[in-house]
Amino acid sequence: MPAYVPIALFLFAMIALLFAPLMTWVERKQSALMQDRIGANRADVFGIKAIGLMHPLADVIKMITKEDLVPTGADRWLHTLAPIIATIPAMVSFAVIPYGGSYQGWGAEWSLVVADLDYGVLYIFAVASLATYGTVLAGWASNNNWGMLGGVRVAAQMISYEVAMGVSVVGVFMLYGTLRLTDMGVAQQETFRLLGFIEHLGWVGAGTWWVNLIKIPMWGIVLQPLAFFIFLTALMAENKRAPFDTPEGESEIIAGYFIEYSGMKFGLFYMGEWVEVVVISGLITAMFLGGWSIPYLPDAVLIDFLAQGVGSNMANVFAMLIHVLTFFMKVIFMIFFQQLVRWSVPRFRYDQVMDLGWKILLPLSLANIVVTGLAILIAGEIMG
C-alpha cells in the first residue's frame, strides 16, 4: 500500500470533525423544531443566512477571539491541558470505524478504514476512557468548588458506565467471533431465515418454499437488541450529555467542571462532546446497524451488478460511493436519534444515574452474556 493511502483515509475520516460545528446547528435547529420555535437564523454573511448555517461560523470566530481567563489560584498548566485531553480521544477514536468495505480496482486493493485493528472496539474503549482525565482535571485545576464537584461526579459516572459499556457488547463479540469492526461489518451482510429452525428440526422436508420466505439481515440490533439499548445508553452516559449531564447540572452546580473556562478552551469541551456524538453514531452503526452495507444487498452482489454496466474497476468505485453514503446516512440517523433523546428526557438525579448504571444496566448486560451463550449453544445443536 503506498504511503499516501493512509493519509488520504485519515483526511477523509477527519470529516467526522466537520460534524462538530454542524452539530451546533443541529442542536439549535432540532431543539427549535421539537419545541415549536424557529431557532437560530440571525447570523448572515453578505446577506446569506442559509437556514442558520452561518451560526457555527459565528460561534467559532467568537470562541477564538474571546478573552481566555485563568482564575487565581488555579493550576495554570493543567487548566490549559484539560480541554485538550478532553477533546483528542474523541477525535482519534474514529480511526478504527470503517466507513466502507474493501474494494479492488486497477490491480490495487483498498479498504475504507484508517486502522483496521484486531482489537478495534477495545481501542475505542481504551481511548474513550482517557477522556475522563480531561474533565476530572478541568474540575480540579479550576480552584472552584462547583468545578471540583463536577469533576468528582464525572469520575464516578464515567467509571460506572464504562463497566456496563464493556460488558454489554460481549454478546456481540460472541456472535460475530471478532472484535475487528470491519469483520463485524462483513458478518452483518449475511441474512438468516427466521423460520429456518423448523426445517433444521425436521418438522418439514428440506426445500419447503415458505420456510425461505422471511429472511432477516444479521444486524447486531436484530440479534442483540438488549445489548444495543444498554450500549447506547452507556455510551450516552459516557458522553455526559442530557439526560446524563449531572457533572454539568446547571441547577445544582452551575456548570460543573467547566465553570471557570472561557473562549476556545470552553469551546473545546463542547467540541469534544459533539465529536463524540458522531463517534458514538459511527460505532453503533458499525456494530449494530450493518455498517456500510445495504440490507439484503451484500457487497459482492452490488459490485457484480454494477460491473455489468460500467466495468469492474468503476463498479468498485461506485459501490464505494454508495457504501460511504449509506454509512453516513445511518450515522446521521443515529445523531438525530441521540438529539431526540437529549431534548425529550429531563436530567436524571445523580443517585438515579448511579442506580441505572450499577443496578439495572450491569445485571442486564451480564444476563445478556449468559443468554447469548445459551442461544449460541442451542443454535449449534439444532444446526448440527
Place this chain on the structure above:
Amino acid sequence: MTEQVIFYICSFIVLLAAAGVVLNVRNTVYSALSLVVAMLALAVLFILLHAEFIGVLQILVYAGAIVVLFLFVIMLLNLRGGDMGAESQPILKIVGTLLIVGAGAKLVTLFTGARGAWPEVGREFGTVREVGKILYTDYLLAFEIAGIFLLAGLVGAVVMGKQRID
C-alpha cells in the same frame, strides 16, 4: 530502526514518569498523572512487542480506570503528600530499597547470564484470540483464582461501605 527509536523514547518516558510518581510528593495529583503517563508509554512498549491486546488492556484498565479512581480519592479527600505519611514510614522505605536491590540483582543476572535462542512466536501472537485461548486453557486455574480474589475484594468493599453508613 524506527522500532528502536520508539523503544528508547518510550522507555525514557516510562522511567521519567515513574520517577515523577515518587518525586512529586508535594502535589499528589501530579503524582497520579505521572503514573498515567508511565502507563501509556508502557502500553506503547507492549504494542512494540506485538502484545497488542495486553497493551490496550493496559490503557483501558490501568490508565483508564484504576488511576482515575486514585485521582477520584485524591480529589475527594483533598490529599497532600504529608497527609499520606510519605515522610513517616521508615520500615516501608527499608523494605522498598531491599526489594529494588533484589529486583536489580535479578535483572543483572538475567541480562549478563547465558541464555538460549528466543522462542519463536506464531503470526497470531498477541491477538485477542490467542491470549484468550491461552488464558482459558493453560492458565485456567490461575484465572479462576484471580476471579475469586476480585469477587472477594468486591464483597469486602461493599461490607465495609455498608458499615460506615449504618
